Amino acid sequence: MYEAIRQAFPEHRFFVIEDFHAPELDIYARLTEAQLRSSHGIDNSLFIAESPHVIERALDAGCVPESLLMLPKMLDGRERGQEILRRCGDVPVYVAEEDCLKQLTGFPLTRGVLCAMRRPPLPQAEDLLKTAERICVLEDVMNPTNLGAIFRSAAAMGMDAILLTPASTDPLYRRCIRVSMGTVFQIPWAWLGEELDDWPERGMALLRQYGFRTAAMALREDSVSIDNADLMAEEKLAVILGTEGDGLANQTIADCDYTVRIPMAHGVDSLNVAAAGAVAFWQLGKRRK
Secondary structure, X not given: OHHHHHHHOOOOEEEEEOOOOOHHHHHHHOOOHHHHHHHOOOOXXXXXXXXXXXXXXHHHOOOOEEEEEEOHHHHOOOOOHHHHHHHOOOOEEEEEOHHHHHHHHOOOOHHHEEEEXXXXXXXXXXXXXXOOOEEEEEXXXXXXXHHHHHHHHHHHOOOOEEEEOOOOOOOOOHHHHHHHOOHHHOOOXXXXXXXXXXXXXXXXXXXXXXXXEXXXXXXXXXXXXXXXXXXXOOOOEEEEEOEOOOEOOHHHHHHOOEXXXXXXXXXXXXXXXXXXXXXXXXXXXXXXX
């Protein structure tokens, strides 16, 4: 089979990997997220995309592939792996059997293909604020699963952009990309400052500079319901979500124009931040008359 594939894709270099400890797998199996970011220098730092669907979204966004790691079945014409090969040019392709790759993930490889890719250049927050009307601001959201779910909901519900405070988790961490189903490559995002003390004072000032009213999602006595007419009528609105467990900082809430709650039943006091984000984006993502 490998010979037939080599003939079909002569521009590619195929390498059959039989040992999990082969150095070719370091980038996929042994480098930490921080090491991936520093391994090729700041202009060419890497991330790992999993599954054909996610890889295709990353390619659509202009991300540049470095190498591929595939199960043999993905080279079958009935799978989407050959389309990935066509789109990735002449990058090296590492092929390994499932028993070898189970050591990488602890379970069968997600959808049969991984791709190491260069990180795309990010816009500045100011660039996104110039044209956006509905944005999400994430304050110190550190759980990559929650972050990925928030990105997926924000993209689906019509938010224009996501801004993250410097203490938040990197949206291009592998788990975040996977949970987001590649929407981290579809909805624009940027860091709201570079230093921890850039938020909230400088970040809030930037939002106000570009005409945004701010809505803190928090359970307070003075909060308004998420279907508040004045809130929904705002021309430019930033929905601000806080870290897991503790929620938004008191100073952030005090600095916002609105404190907003989601009405709940059965004595439930709060929602997971990703679930709360989905509800908020549905209600506020598009202005409803």
